[in-house]
Amino acid sequence: MIDTSEYVALNEETVLEYVRSREELASRFKPDDTLTAEEVGDGNLNLVFKIYAEQDRSRTMVVKQALPYVRLVGESWPLPTDRARIEAQALAMHYKLCPEHTPEQYLFDPVMYLTAMRNLDDHIILRKGLSQGIKYPHIAEHIGTFMARTLGSTSDLVMAYDEKKEQVAKFINPELCKITEDLVFTDPYREDDGNAFHEEIRPQVEALQANEALRVEVAKMKEKFMTQAQALIHGDLHTGSIMVNQVDTYVIDPEFAFYGPMAFDIGAVIANLFLNYAAQEGRMDDDAQRKDFQEYLKQVVIDLWHVFVREFEPVWQQADPINMPQAYRDDYMLRLLQNAAGMGACKMMRRVIGLAGVEDIRGIEDVEKKSIAASMALNMAQKMLFQRNSFTTIEQLVEVVTDTTPTYPWQG
Numbered sequence: 001m002i003d004t005s006e007y008v009a010l011n012e013e014t015v016l017e018y019v020r021s022r023e024e025l026a027s028r029f030k031p032d033d034t035l036t037a038e039e040v041g042d043g044n045l046n047l048v049f050k051i052y053a054e055q056d057r058s059r060t061m062v063v064k065q066a067l068p069y070v071r072l073v074g075e076s077w078p079l080p081t082d083r084a085r086i087e088a089q090a091l092a093m094h095y096k097l098c099p100e101h102t103p104e105q106y107l108f109d110p111v112m113y114l115t116a117m118r119n120l121d122d123h124i125i126l127r128k129g130l131s132q133g134i135k136y137p138h139i140a141e142h143i144g145t146f147m148a149r150t151l152g153s154t155s156d157l158v159m160a161y162d163e164k165k166e167q168v169a170k171f172i173n174p175e176l177c178k179i180t181e182d183l184v185f186t187d188p189y190r191e192d193d194g195n196a197f198h199e200e201i202r203p204q205v206e207a208l209q210a211n212e213a214l215r216v217e218v219a220k221m222k223e224k225f226m227t228q229a230q231a232l233i234h235g236d237l238h239t240g241s242i243m244v245n246q247v248d249t250y251v252i253d254p255e256f257a258f259y260g261p262m263a264f265d266i267g268a269v270i271a272n273l274f275l276n277y278a279a280q281e282g283r284m285d286d287d288a289q290r291k292d293f294q295e296y297l298k299q300v301v302i303d304l305w306h307v308f309v310r311e312f313e314p315v316w317q318q319a320d321p322i323n324m325p326q327a328y329r330d331d332y333m334l335r336l337l338q339n340a341a342g343m344g345a346c347k348m349m350r351r352v353i354g355l356a357g358v359e360d361i362r363g364i365e366d367v368e369k370k371s372i373a374a375s376m377a378l379n380m381a382q383k384m385l386f387q388r389n390s391f392t393t394i395e396q397l398v399e400v401v402t403d404t405t406p407t408y409p410w411q412g
């Protein structure tokens with residue numbers, strides 16, 4: 001029998017012992033069920049097990065356990081397991097504020113740094129679906145709603161002065177914030193051993209890294225990320241943290257959650273849709289099919305923002321009216337839009353240049369096509385970053401950013 005009185009990393013056998021030993025989990029299966037476990041974690045950090053009853057695979061759950069190191073790199077990069085507590089707290093908050101788009105959590109074990117939750121087997125990771133060219137009709141509505149509820153309701157606009165400060169303290173997440181500070185806002189803009197871009201785009205990457213004006217704008221975004229405790233943000237809201245099917249949408253994996261700038265989450269979603277837009281340059285050979293899919297992605301970005309603004313309306317209604325003249329609200333939303341462009345730009349550049357890339361682009365096998373997609377993404381990101389303060393509408397942002405061409409091969 002495994003001893004769960006202190007932390008031990010589970011495997012496909014011991015996780016079954018664990019599930020049977022915890023009444024809250026065992027009671028979700030029938031007493032005679034034969035349980036099986038599959039370790040399916042393909043993320044950068046954790047173990048993820050799917051548990052099934054062999055008699056009926058609809059009796060199932062996911063068990064996610066934090067490893068004491070970064071899985072992507074190995075034991076040489078230790079990482080505190082306490083991030084599992086942050087994730088469990090954030091998941092609970094998201095479920096309270098937006099249960100339609102948050103998986104139900106069955107248990108959090110603070111010793112094993114483990115969360116058990118609903119298995120979303122009838123959904124796929126949005127990044128994978130988009131990379132296969134599948135359209136999802138509801139993601140703008142669902143993600144726009146999720147962001148407005150979770151961000152608006154955890155901000156000073158709504159929360160009591162004391163509760164807000166308590167929440168900020170509860171979600172202090174230094175080690176995972178440091179990963180973001182390094183991997184999103186620092187390492188991609190210098191020569192760094194961790195960077196993992198492919199050699200063919202080196203000339204463009206080196207030109208970008210030599211651009212001091214770009215590093216000025218990135219530094220402004222980094223400062224905002226590090227200093228603006230505006231709302232409880234998901235902190236890693238890319239398309240790999242979203243599960244979808246044709247009907248519904250769930251946001252998972254909030255282990256990077258902390259009180260930070262709302263624009264970081266909004267920018268993350270926009271950036272990852274744009275990364276897929278750029279990736280399609282190398283993925284879809286048929287012109288008409290590619291243009292149609294890219295139009296779909298553009299429309300999702302536009303709709304997402306409008307849904308966010310619409311769903312933010314109840315937040316304004318709850319805020320103290322003395323500080324909420326219409327001009328202030330308009331300015332607040334404008335700053336969110338422009339900062340989302342800036343933060344999203346950094347997230348695009350890191351996914352092309354930095355340690356943890358995205359499958360949308362890095363998964364393109366033909367190196368010429370991959371280079372075209374990567375080059376396009378870098379050019380889109382630079383426009384977003386430099387021109388962000390000129391955008392007054394989401395439509396402008398989308399038009400400017402998508403009116404971009406790749407510069408591969410690099411002409412210098």
Ligand code: SR1
Nearest residue numbers: 044070072179183236356
């Ligand atoms: C070392 S962790 C790399 C990345 O994985 C996560 O999804 C975050 O985006 C992080 O930056």
Ligand code: MG
Nearest residue numbers: 043236241253
């Ligand atoms: Mg994750």
